[in-house]
Amino acid sequence: MSDAIIRLRGVNKWFGQVHVLRDIDLDVKQGERVVICGPSGSGKSTTIRCINRLEEHDSGSITVDGIELDENTANINAIRREVGMVFQSFNLFPHLTVLENCVLPQIRARGTSRKDATEKAMAYLQRVHIPEQIAKFPAQLSGGQQQRVAIARSLCMEPKIMLFDEPTSALDPEMIKEVLDVIVDLAQSGMTMVCVTHEMGFARKVADTVVFMDGGRVIERAPPDELFGHPKSERTKTFLSQILAH
Amino acid sequence: MPPPAARKRWAWGWLDAVLLATVAGLLTYLGWMSSTVFSYQWDWSSIWPFIVRYDEASGSWVPNLLIEGLFTTLRLAVWGILIAGVIGTLMGLCRNSPRLFLRLIGGSYVMLIRNIPPVVFVFVFVYFIASQIMPTLALADSVAGLSATAQWWVSVFFGTPRLIDNFMLGLICLSVFSGAYVTEIVRAGLQSVPRSQIEAGKSLGMSRIDILRFVVLPQAFRNVLPPMAGQFIQLIKDSSLVSLVSIQELTFMAQDVQVTTQRVFEVFVFIAAVYFVICFSLSRLFAMLERRYARAHH
Numbered sequence: 001m002s003d004a005i006i007r008l009r010g011v012n013k014w015f016g017q018v019h020v021l022r023d024i025d026l027d028v029k030q031g032e033r034v035v036i037c038g039p040s041g042s043g044k045s046t047t048i049r050c051i052n053r054l055e056e057h058d059s060g061s062i063t064v065d066g067i068e069l070d071e072n073t074a075n076i077n078a079i080r081r082e083v084g085m086v087f088q089s090f091n092l093f094p095h096l097t098v099l100e101n102c103v104l105p106q107i108r109a110r111g112t113s114r115k116d117a118t119e120k121a122m123a124y125l126q127r128v129h130i131p132e133q134i135a136k137f138p139a140q141l142s143g144g145q146q147q148r149v150a151i152a153r154s155l156c157m158e159p160k161i162m163l164f165d166e167p168t169s170a171l172d173p174e175m176i177k178e179v180l181d182v183i184v185d186l187a188q189s190g191m192t193m194v195c196v197t198h199e200m201g202f203a204r205k206v207a208d209t210v211v212f213m214d215g216g217r218v219i220e221r222a223p224p225d226e227l228f229g230h231p232k233s234e235r236t237k238t239f240l241s242q243i244l245a246h
Numbered sequence: 247m248p249p250p251a252a253r254k255r256w257a258w259g260w261l262d263a264v265l266l267a268t269v270a271g272l273l274t275y276l277g278w279m280s281s282t283v284f285s286y287q288w289d290w291s292s293i294w295p296f297i298v299r300y301d302e303a304s305g306s307w308v309p310n311l312l313i314e315g316l317f318t319t320l321r322l323a324v325w326g327i328l329i330a331g332v333i334g335t336l337m338g339l340c341r342n343s344p345r346l347f348l349r350l351i352g353g354s355y356v357m358l359i360r361n362i363p364p365v366v367f368v369f370v371f372v373y374f375i376a377s378q379i380m381p382t383l384a385l386a387d388s389v390a391g392l393s394a395t396a397q398w399w400v401s402v403f404f405g406t407p408r409l410i411d412n413f414m415l416g417l418i419c420l421s422v423f424s425g426a427y428v429t430e431i432v433r434a435g436l437q438s439v440p441r442s443q444i445e446a447g448k449s450l451g452m453s454r455i456d457i458l459r460f461v462v463l464p465q466a467f468r469n470v471l472p473p474m475a476g477q478f479i480q481l482i483k484d485s486s487l488v489s490l491v492s493i494q495e496l497t498f499m500a501q502d503v504q505v506t507t508q509r510v511f512e513v514f515v516f517i518a519a520v521y522f523v524i525c526f527s528l529s530r531l532f533a534m535l536e537r538r539y540a541r542a543h544h
Contacts, residue, residue, distance in 0.1 A: 052448075052449055053448075054445050054448065054449065077451060077453075080448065080449060080450075080451040081451045083449075084449070084450075085449035087442065087445070087446065087449075089442060091442045091443060091445065091446035092446075093443065093446070093460075093461055093465075094465065095464050095465055095468060104460055105447075105450035105451070105452055108452050108453070108456040108460065109450060109451040109452045109453070109456070110451075153450070154449070154450070157450055157451060
């Protein structure tokens with residue numbers, strides 16, 4: 001597909017002897033919202049971590065926005081500028097305030113002036129609904145607030161693609177909604193997203209495509225209504241019955 | 247129903263009374279012994295002339311041996327902490343580096359120094375190494391060639407220009423020695439920062455140097471403030487070792503004065519008190535720093 005902004009072809013990865021990614025083929029179009037689901041150990045997180053080179057794939061090719069992802073550091077840096085990531089454990093910088101967390105990467109990685117960086121940070125912190133917390137340190141915030149700061153921090157870099165690695169898995173149930181609302185809002189504004197999550201309600205609402213992975217392979221890929229309503233593979237059916245049982 | 251009354255932290259039991267009585271008794275006994283049995287006459291006034299003396303030429307009080315020694319020790323302490331800190335940080339980064347060559351350099355440096363007693367290291371360093379390098383540097387001659395104002399500044403920061411070779415020797419020796427211990431502390435600090443912090447920096451497109459400078463090192467240092475403070479205090483105490491190779495710091499001067507006045511106890515109790523004040527002040531300063539950073543994280 002010529003308009004795929006992310007393309008994985010035949011991607012394989014081993015951790016030592018363990019074959020965690022087996023011949024992964026994946027295309028993500030510009031503006032598409034992709035949700036990846038599957039049992040733990042299926043390689044979901046590893047797949048998206050390969051996209052921004054936090055993990056190195058052993059064979060196959062990964063192309064992001066036309067740039068081939070390999071050992072070339074110039075390519076890696078160019079790709080990381082286009083791709084933002086939100087982690088399960090937030091990964092905010094604990095020694096910096098909320099505002100400084102959002103401002104520092106802009107100043108260092110983009111060369112933005114402090115004044116412009118602060119303006120942009122304030123705008124995005126407003127968008128995730130926590131402008132009043134700018135002077136606080138991450139440890140003083142709740143999990144939901146920290147994750148929203150993490151999302152704002154990534155958005156300040158104005159990426160073309162956002163990757164989410166189980167963004168709500170470490171949150172208390174009452175905070176999941178506030179974070180999902182922010183992500184839904186982002187999706188509706190047209191951001192290209194690849195989201196690894198167990199939140200099926202969210203997937204139904206927002207995803208264009210749901211990808212089911214198991215044992216390091218892509219088992220099935222379809223729009224949410226089709227995948228949840230009429231799953232083709234047995235393994236998909238088993239997984240869904242376990243997830244949707246409660 | 248109301249919660250039970252909080253238990254007092256300092257509960258006084260019969261065992262505490264017994265211990266206190268024993269300690270008080272022991273101290274009284276020692277006090278009596280030292281005044282009656284030890285035929286030692288305490289004479290504090292005899293060391294006073296060696297702290298300050300009246301200089302007829304300029305008509306004022308000028309510092310004498312002990313104060314000069316104190317200033318040298320303070321200079322060794324401040325410069326030593328700075329230089330050992332820099333050496334330790336660089337070597338700590340080497341130890342943690344993905345490059346094998348850097349890891350070997352850092353590792354050998356630490357291994358060499360940590361497995362030799364400080365006194366032996368001082369002798370080896372000063373007599374073998376310095377006797378070859380110092381003459382080549384000829385610092386005293388370079389300084390003698392500077393203007394009078396420049397020389398005054400040199401004397402403030404490094405002590406008497408004439409003795410600058412001597413001071414530099416002690417300083418380098420002390421810094422290289424302490425640097426090995428600072429290296430290990432820095433390495434522990436670097437490893438205490440979770441990998442996820444580095445991943446966050448990478449995913450934001452920050453360079454490795456920027457991640458090190460703005461994300462990793464600040465957290466690493468905050469995490470190891472207690473052992474780092476301990477090492478710096480140890481450095482001040484280790485500075486007394488360089489007296490063995492005639493570096494003119496406080497302990498060296500004290501030995502000088504002791505030989506002249508024969509007042510062993512007064513001199514050494516005095517400098518023990520001086521070292522105590524310096525080290526204790528530094529530990530208070532670090533405690534304040536730790537509290538300030540702890541507040542930010544909780």
